[in-house]
Amino acid sequence: MKRSFPTINHFRIFLHLPKISFDRRAKRLKTALTIWDLRVQAKKRTPRGPFDYVDGSAESEASLARARNIFSNIEFQPSVLRDVSSASTRTTSLGHTFDLPFGFAPTGFTRMMHAAGEVAVAQVAAEFNIPYVLSTLGTTSIENVVAGAPKGTNWFQLYMLKDMARNLETIDRAKAAGVDTLVLTVDVPVSGLRLRDARNGLTIPPSLTFRSLIDFCKKPGWLANYLTTPPLEFAAMSSWNGTVAEMLDALFNPSVTFEDLEWIRERWGGSLVIKGIQTPEDAIKCVELGANAIILSNHGGRQMDRAVPPLAQLQEVVELVAGRAEVHLDTGITHGGDIAAALALGADFVWVGRSYLYGLMAGGQGGVKRAVEILSQELVRTMKLLGVTTIEELDKRHIKMPSC
Template sequence: MMERRAPRPSELRPLLKFKKPTLSPKERRLAAALTIEDLRAIAKRRTPKAAFDYTDGAAEEELSLARARQAFRDVTFHPRILRDVSKVDTSRTVLGTPSALPFGIAPTGFTRMMQTEGEYAGASAAGAAGIPYTLSTMGTASIEDVRDANPSGRNWFQLYMWKDRERSMALVDRAAAAGYEALVVTVDVPVAGARLRDTRNGMTIPPTLTPRTVANAIPRPAWWINFLTTEPLAFASLDRWSGTVAELLDTMFDPTVDYADLAWIKDQWKGKLVVKGVQSVEDASRLAELGVDAIVLSNHGGRQLDRAPVPFHLLPEVAREVGDATEIHLDTGIMSGADIVAALALGARFTLIGRAYLYGLMAGGREGVDKTIEILSTQIERTMRLLGVSSLDELRPDHVTQLERLVPRR
């Protein structure tokens, strides 16, 4: 029998340590977020439906997005044991310059609609973290203002080729004058994808106040206060627009753009050239022959062609075909640092995050973007240690097995 006794106060004192209260609601929210999915849940609570769905949604049945995310889940890692992983190096040389982490922020349109700090939060957070930031042609801050928000960081400019070529190249000239180091030409938008959530929500730029949107705004007053009391949405590349997003895209974008146009752009731009939206081995090989500095395997986050190829599935074959001829970057479906590590192991030089960054932005502005970067960085370091690698260059294809779910029928 164990003898029982009353505990002494001196014995209880070490067990009764109370956590210091956090007075800031934003700090409490972000401190409780351990994953990108946690940030997504916070973002959904705090953002009106139309703006959240614009970020969260994809084209038609949203199969491309679902499959891309599932592809990362369908991975088996193969760790090595008894390695010294007391220190890990997460840096990567990308387009000839070091990045502190193996991911950058992807171009996203209409970003200040999601949260009023928008591109300014993304660019400044990227600069502080030592990673590249990409401004979209459809961004809601000017080329020069984003440069000023990230004056000593790595700024890239994403270009959609418009029907008005002179206007397109005027943007390129502005980006060059502002010191942007890379031009990211996006080639998978000859027309707008059918983003049904936006159609059902009556999504316009800027958001239209209807009885439905007002009702949806009542439990989200902070978003509307910020939206109505800060500078109206302006665009990196055009004047105001009062129609739907799809109408804007179809009005502007040029479905005739071809490889000759890309070669012409390459001749005009003196910095690094990246082509985003590559979805086949054949196109990857042709772009490498053209001499572009990097390609981005991407199906536009599932927002264009539904049932498009999964970039992560394409990666191993593209890596074998292209080799060292050009850098391979990858986006679509990334929701964790483990996803990023898997992509690097299978041949990607770099990755880009879009929704993951926007979930953080909607959850907490600049601090929320910092939280996104912190979560992914922590997950990358932990995954590397558990795999037994101390630098990203040690990652190899045999660290990862892609499990087969969608197997082509012969």
Template sequence: MTATPTRVPAAAPAPVQQRPRVARQRPRWTELRELLRLRKPTFNPVERRLGAALSIGDLRAVAARTTPRAVFDYVDGAADAELTVRRNRAAFAAVELVPEYLSPVDRPELSAEVLGQEIAMPLIFAPTGYTRMMHHEGEVAVARVAARNGLPYALSTVGTSTVEDVAAAAPGGQHWFQLYLTRDRRLNEELLDRALAAGFTAVLLTVDTPVAARRLKDTRNGLTIPPALTARTLLDMARCPSWALNKLTTAPITFASLSSIAGSGLDATRVADVAFEPTLSYADLAWLRARWPHELLVKGILSPGNARRAVEEGADGVIVSNHGGRQLDRAPATLAVLPEIRAELGPDPAVILDSGITHGQDIIAAKALGADAVMIGRAYLYGLMAGGERGVERVVEILREEYSRSLQLLGLNSTAGIAPHHVRLP
């Protein structure tokens, strides 16, 4: 007789656990109010654009929309294939910042000392030409912003405002004068005497312009010396009615410091002879040192030997610069040669880095590698094109906030604390 297998009863399914229901309530206005922090609408288009700009790149984009293409290209462009301008940015992008924590960083001290003077942060406004072409307020707007923020401003020989204009617009500011030294000794002396009388405290001798560079964008747009504007360029300028109206209703754009010299006969072609001097030599630097009683810097230095010789001839320091990539293309990035130049000169002569600075962290990188301060040119011109004086002020706000926050994130409470070990290079 076969045994009947015992049937095992199937296991009962596990009870499904009910998720606890979230208690709900009616929205309360007092709680919503904390979340809905609505801003007042900004009806002024300039204020709206500047308020939305959170970086120098944002201001560049605004400038490209609100300024004629030829003018924007003049600021944004560089020489030949524009390799150097890209190298400048790539060098900064490659830097790694190394933080050190567990130090109080509540309110970092941003100030720095340059040429024996304290400035609010290690930032200087570089000289730029044709500045009133970018915005009708031009150099005086930049000088006012610099003075308000405790920063030096350098006026270009080929600027569109005079040393007297800048001194009157920003009394009490730290004003420097960038000089293109020419064969015309009387002209050189006149420029130096006027800068001295206007209270300018430093002269910057630019040495990297023996001849004019080839800037293809400017040639195509007709922004040459003398100008050769095309119909397309003029139509593009008409695309920006506010810019065009300001140009038509304000004083004509001239090379103000030069055209005011009686009998100089300076037209656009003659200005090129002033700015580009192929016979400039160390003898000229020695003459300038004997002639100028205050601080003297040489701008355009890229080699340690050049830096050493400039200081031996009497310069108080050098500006490591490749003209923002606007002169010799294929030149090295300024950040790449900065440590060698500082090592060659030692700690005493002033070393300022120019070319490629667009972020507060770029300032930290330059300081760590040996610079006393940095210069900005394009960065503040983007702000000027985007919103005149208010745009330049926005540039300072952005860079100051980036610089201060980055110091805190590095664990530093002052500019003086920045050291070589805070950066790593590739």
């Protein structure tokens, strides 16, 4: 080995000084390279009750674990020697063109996770040109979401409550606010049993006990936001002293049937999406009753324990529906590759829940933005590695499903 004295060229490499940033939150969020990294940051910053409300699912939590497992167990079959210098993630759904093939699923009580809440999520959706669905159990009204993100595609999710006058009023309010798509969730005839919430004694809004007070004090950022922003309120009622499950059972109407779809279809008039479909037969029934799209979903594993993973049923449902309506999917998506897999197996569009909520809890609006950056970069990388440059080119030949 021949040696020489170091020259200026040897030192040039050290001169690439990192950009100095005084925004510590942005810097921290940038260190999150995956949705799981955001989850770690979220857990550090959010009291146990709200964090577990998001992170947990029903009973043994098998539904969520299995839905995630099926995504991690699929095998990609890349096509090589294709020109993938640029790729487009544009797609259309229900008459809209979106820049990414996924949207933010409805999640209740979002301001409990972080005071920035629904408006922050809707603003990120608008920035990335993807849809946001506000839940009936949202902690911000539809009017305020639309005012906060006027350029966004803001949709509304309806739970059928026992109070029929309220259902009609909610539908009409969404229409009056300019919403063109109603997402009717049908998989909550009764609340699933979420053991973490029961064990944490979670109430809405979170109640002050000796235990929760200690927990809140350990998360000073969350507490300061909570105490200095308007108190938590949501569309259906302003507070409830029992557990979340008791509240849902008191509010929701367990006697809703397919017959109700007909009057809802008529009253609404716009695009109608039925969320929470878990069998091919139910998918077809909804399409025959006029649904424009169905969402294959087990509610992020929060309702039925040991429910079938939506991805396992996707191809059969897509074949049966055969272009008469769109088939969407959610539950278990934590990586852009999961999104690519669902689209390749025939989904027209996919939805994420926890992935953006982990971002929200990790860093408010900036955290939600980081979640979209992570998912979209993973999606583009997966597409290019598969040898495709458009969403339409994603095909089932790119995926080998796990054998069981």
